Amino acid sequence: MRASSRSIAFTAALSAAGLFSGSCAAHEMAPQDADVVVIGAGIGGLAAALEASDGGARVVVVDANSVGGGHAVLASGFSFVGTPLQEKNGFRDDPELAIRDIMAWGEDADEYWVRRYVEASRTEVHDWLRAKGVEFAMILPNAEDSVPRFHLTRGGAVNAVLPMLREALSRDSITFVWNREATRLLRDTRGIAGVVTRDLRTGRSLTLRAPAVVLATGGFESNDEMVRAHWPAGRAIPDPLYVGSGEFATGSGLGLATAAGAALTRMDRQLVYVTGLPNPRDPSGRRGLLVLNPAAIMVDDHGRRFVNESAPSKVIESLVMARSPPAYWLLFDAAGRSQLMIRGGPWLNSQTIAAEIMDNPRLVKRADSIGALAVATGLPADALVSTVERYNGFVVRGSDEDFGRFGPGVSGGAVPSLTEPPFYAIRLYPMTRKSMGGIVIDHDARALDRDRRPITGLYAAGEVTGIAGINGSHGGSGTFLGPSLLIGRIAGRTAAAQIALTQERRQDAPATALLPDAPPAPADTRTLASRIRQEAPGFWHFTQAHRLVVERQEQCATCHSAAWPPGPAIGRAQRLAQLESCKRCH
Numbered sequence: 001m002r003a004s005s006r007s008i009a010f011t012a013a014l015s016a017a018g019l020f021s022g023s024c025a026a027h028e029m030a031p032q033d034a035d036v037v038v039i040g041a042g043i044g045g046l047a048a049a050l051e052a053s054d055g056g057a058r059v060v061v062v063d064a065n066s067v068g069g070g071h072a073v074l075a076s077g078f079s080f081v082g083t084p085l086q087e088k089n090g091f092r093d094d095p096e097l098a099i100r101d102i103m104a105w106g107e108d109a110d111e112y113w114v115r116r117y118v119e120a121s122r123t124e125v126h127d128w129l130r131a132k133g134v135e136f137a138m139i140l141p142n143a144e145d146s147v148p149r150f151h152l153t154r155g156g157a158v159n160a161v162l163p164m165l166r167e168a169l170s171r172d173s174i175t176f177v178w179n180r181e182a183t184r185l186l187r188d189t190r191g192i193a194g195v196v197t198r199d200l201r202t203g204r205s206l207t208l209r210a211p212a213v214v215l216a217t218g219g220f221e222s223n224d225e226m227v228r229a230h231w232p233a234g235r236a237i238p239d240p241l242y243v244g245s246g247e248f249a250t251g252s253g254l255g256l257a258t259a260a261g262a263a264l265t266r267m268d269r270q271l272v273y274v275t276g277l278p279n280p281r282d283p284s285g286r287r288g289l290l291v292l293n294p295a296a297i298m299v300d301d302h303g304r305r306f307v308n309e310s311a312p313s314k315v316i317e318s319l320v321m322a323r324s325p326p327a328y329w330l331l332f333d334a335a336g337r338s339q340l341m342i343r344g345g346p347w348l349n350s351q352t353i354a355a356e357i358m359d360n361p362r363l364v365k366r367a368d369s370i371g372a373l374a375v376a377t378g379l380p381a382d383a384l385v386s387t388v389e390r391y392n393g394f395v396v397r398g399s400d401e402d403f404g405r406f407g408p409g410v411s412g413g414a415v416p417s418l419t420e421p422p423f424y425a426i427r428l429y430p431m432t433r434k435s436m437g438g439i440v441i442d443h444d445a446r447a448l449d450r451d452r453r454p455i456t457g458l459y460a461a462g463e464v465t466g467i468a469g470i471n472g473s474h475g476g477s478g479t480f481l482g483p484s485l486l487i488g489r490i491a492g493r494t495a496a497a498q499i500a501l502t503q504e505r506r507q508d509a510p511a512t513a514l515l516p517d518a519p520p521a522p523a524d525t526r527t528l529a530s531r532i533r534q535e536a537p538g539f540w541h542f543t544q545a546h547r548l549v550v551e552r553q554e555q556c557a558t559c560h561s562a563a564w565p566p567g568p569a570i571g572r573a574q575r576l577a578q579l580e581s582c583k584r585c586h
């Protein structure tokens with residue numbers, strides 16, 4: 001039977017069963033079906049797609065964004081155990097030690113997945129990425145690791161996902177559909193039967209039929225309602241609470257999964273950073289930037305220090321979150337200014353940081369004396385002056401008598417005093433970041449229902465599973481990307497194996513006959529300027545990127561070429577050419 005007539009018959013059957021209401025005029029059928037549909041082109045989804053394709057499956061990857069990579073594009077490194085780079089640096093690691101470290105840090109981590117990741121991180125993640133040309137530049141120590149394990153990707157973790165995207169785009173067995181949000185999973189008597197998607201640009205819906213669907217839609221930390229609904233019981237929700245996660249981290253995959261009967265777990269394990277500064281470029285006022293300064297002290301609303309500022313992040317997070325209000329001031333002087341780090345968008349560079357943040361009196365208070373800084377911040381002057389004097393005295397004597405930040409027996413470098421005007425104070429707030437709970441999966445990355453039975457044809461990987469609980473209640477450094485990739489590979493492998501077992505393999509052409517992306521966008525510079533003011537649905541990334549293009553006065557030809565003229569990338573070759581531009585911003 002031809003795929004198209006099967007699809008129609010199949011849709012009719014679903015409609016009859018009341019599972020599918022696809023008869024509206026805006027609905028179109030895909031002329032071809034796939035073996036595996038992967039929802040989400042982040043690191044988890046890309047790993048699943050590549051692995052399923054290795055297993056012989058024809059894969060369609062659907063993403064709501066117009067470009068791939070997900071959060072990894074903004075991330076930096078991976079936690080690996082037992083790599084050549086560790087060895088070269090003289091760091092002798094051992095799986096049992098790593099398992100103990102991760103279990104201790106997370107406090108209630110899923111031991112199976114911790115062990116599985118630790119044992120596979122070198123071979124199935126590190127070596128797999130190395131074989132694709134990914135390089136790791138150096139290893140940073142972290143509080144949770146008794147041996148340094150945080151491997152910084154050379155040039156950022158974007159350089160880990162770009163080769164994955166490149167490889168996926170080069171394979172005939174993998175097809176991408178962009179700007180399409182998965183809105184519903186289809187089920188039949190055997191299990192999952194496909195997914196309904198909606199084109200964000202045109203509103204048109206498209207049904208993709210497949211006996212296996214991998215959910216890799218990421219976390220829910222940008223969905224204020226879900227964040228609040230799953231806030232840990234008995235704890236106050238901070239106000240304000242900024243968003244430090246991506247535009248598409250809306251948790252929509254969790255809704256799809258639960259509607260298909262999947263169970264969720266650990267939903268209240270949310271990694272909230274306490275280093276959030278309101279993003280001055282965000283018109284909604286909801287989004288935060290990440291601010292750190294190892295040369296600073298932290299003071300509360302009484303003008304007093306309250307923590308060892310060099311303590312592990314989870315200690316500081318717990319302490320700040322338990323305070324009322326859960327906000328504080330980061331104080332540093334002119335010398336400490338050079339150690340200030342602000343992260344959270346490709347628009348941040350030394351000029352924009354100076355002009356839009358450091359010179360913005362709403363965000364940063366600056367004064368020539370601590371007394372004047374107290375006036376600017378509204379903090380009690382006597383208390384603030386005596387806090388800084390006391391701290392400076394500790395620095396001179398080489399011992400922090402109040403919080404043990406430095407002193408005899410404490411490791412770590414010298415800490416500067418706050419003596420050189422001007423003095424700065426930045427108020428920082430909690431900011432959502434990463435989900436550590438989500439869809440319950442088994443050891444083969446199959447999604448489980450409320451009775452802990454696998455839902456036939458449904459798989460999940462990455463942050464939508466809460467990274468399978470490997471972070472417990474406290475997110476570690478680098479323990480999101482690597483496990484997302486590993487679980488993605490497992491999901492893709494299982495899905496392909498199931499297809500091979502349960503379905504007669506179709507020998508017809510690869511699933512490339514999907515509908516064209518969307519109507520072409522106007523390509524000239526003049527309309528570009530007006531277009532990026534509009535923020536049309538489905539053009540989020542285009543708008544973000546070209547605002548920067550306009551601001552930096554870049555020539556279109558810097559990124560666009562004869563192989564990909566200024567316009568939508570249609571087809572594989574143009575998508576591949578497009579990947580050459582990503583590093584200009586990321």
Ligand SMILES: Cc1cc2nc3c(=O)[nH]c(=O)nc-3n(C[C@H](O)[C@H](O)[C@H](O)COP(=O)(O)OP(=O)(O)OC[C@H]3O[C@@H](n4cnc5c(N)ncnc54)[C@H](O)[C@@H]3O)c2cc1C
Nearest residue numbers: 040042044064070071075076077182218462463478480481
């Ligand atoms: C700023 C930042 C820095 C980080 N740094 C690190 C780090 O250094 N090390 C580390 O280990 N971890 C880090 N993390 C966490 C890590 O990046 C993520 O946990 C990981 O990348 C998640 O991968 P994923 O594939 O599961 O999801 P994502 O990367 O979130 O990808 C999900 C994809 O699904 C798409 N999608 C969502 N819903 C739908 C839908 N309904 N239909 C179609 N598509 C949909 C999205 O557009 C997106 O492309 C960081 C996170 C952030 C936010």
